[in-house]
Amino acid sequence: MSEQSKNLTYMGVVKKGVDNIEANILEMRQSQDIRTIPVDLTDYIYKKFREIEEDKENLKFAANYALARMYNAVSFITMVDKYTRTYFSVVISFLLESIQRRGVDIFYVIDNTIPDDRFEGITHLFELCKITVVTPNKGNLSYKEVEEHLVTAMKDMVNIVYIEKDASVNYVEKVMALSNKSKEISPDSNYTVCFRNEAPIQDAPVVFISTKDKKKTG
Numbered sequence: 281m282s283e284q285s286k287n288l289t290y291m292g293v294v295k296k297g298v299d300n301i302e303a304n305i306l307e308m309r310q311s312q313d314i315r316t317i318p319v320d321l322t323d324y325i326y327k328k329f330r331e332i333e334e335d336k337e338n339l340k341f342a343a344n345y346a347l348a349r350m351y352n353a354v355s356f357i358t359m360v361d362k363y364t365r366t367y368f369s370v371v372i373s374f375l376l377e378s379i380q381r382r383g384v385d386i387f388y389v390i391d392n393t394i395p396d397d398r399f400e401g402i403t404h405l406f407e408l409c410k411i412t413v414v415t416p417n418k419g420n421l422s423y424k425e426v427e428e429h430l431v432t433a434m435k436d437m438v439n440i441v442y443i444e445k446d447a448s449v450n451y452v453e454k455v456m457a458l459s460n461k462s463k464e465i466s467p468d469s470n471y472t473v474c475f476r477n478e479a480p481i482q483d484a485p486v487v488f489i490s491t492k493d494k495k496k497t498g
Contacts (some may be wrong), residue, residue, distance in 0.1 A: 290335065290342040290379075293328045297321055297375045298349040301367065302356065308363040318370040325371075329378050336383065340472040343379050346372075347388040347441070351476065354405045355398060369408040376409055376439055386411075386439040387459045387471045392478070393446040406441050415443040416451060423451045430458055434466045 304317050350372060357364060376386070394402065403413045412433040416426050426442075433440045442455050452475075462471040 288328060288332050290329075290332055290339045291345065293325055293332070294342040294346045294375065294379075295349075296328075297325060297371055298346050298353070301350070301353040301372075304371075305357075305363050305367050308367065309361070314363060314366050318366060321371045322374045325375055325378055329382070334382065339379060339382055339384050343376075343384050343386050343472055344388075344474040346375060346379070347386055347474065348476065350406070350409075351388075351390065351402070354402045357401065357405075360401055360404065364405070365408055368405045373409045376411070380437075380439065383470050385437055385462075385469050385471045386441075387434075387462065387473045388439075388441045389452065389455055389459065389473070389475045390441065390443045390477075391446065391452045392443075392476070394443070399443070399445065403443065409439075411439045411441050412436075413441050413443060415445075416449045417443070417445050423449075423454055426451055426455070427458060430455065431465055434462050434469060434471070437466055437469045440471075 304321075308314060308317050379386070399417070403415065403418075406413050412429075414426060414429045414433065415421075416423075419425075421429075430440065430442065444452055444455075456473070456475060458465075459471065459473045462469050462473075
């Protein structure tokens with residue numbers, strides 16, 4: 281192993297994928313190149329993860345950072361088009377899969393005031409990353425229904441994001457208690473749990489562009 285590889289950490293690789301989400305998507309859009317940046321970044325993540333000496337605690341910290349940075353990014357993104365979708369479904373999805381393959385599952389709990397259009401954008405982009413999004417704010421779910429979805433997700437050992445809008449229901453404490461029982465529910469899982477109740481400020485509406493590039497505001 282080279283000296284450079286010895287100094288490389290999971291956090292360093294994760295930051296490469298998530299710290300410049302908005303700028304990378306903008307570059308893809310401006311160059312009308314949907315392939316180069318995602319291919320380069322997934323290749324970088326694949327190679328560097330193989331070189332890093334295993335450090336589970338650093339990986340857990342990096343995983344929580346990745347979700348926090350993703351949440352910040354999707355809270356400020358104002359256009360969801362083919363470039364945005366490709367970046368999340370390819371780069372971010374591959375990054376999270378790489379983290380999971382090394383034994384860390386993510387359970388991220390969000391309790392914020394979220395406008396409807398931004399809520400739609402957040403859930404859509406997280407789901408593109410193969411994250412199971414559970415929220416009582418779609419379908420007016422009872423806590424029992426929320427718990428059933430979360431237990432199923434934990435048994436499947438998938439990455440989970442629970443989103444609860446402020447001034448709607450009040451399940452967060454129960455969800456946090458449930459997340460701390462993940463080993464009982466799914467003995468082979470290894471969830472790192474993070475709670476987020478501070479939202480970035482973003483007033484601009486989100487514009488959704490379909491796969492056929494027809495605009496609609498979400």
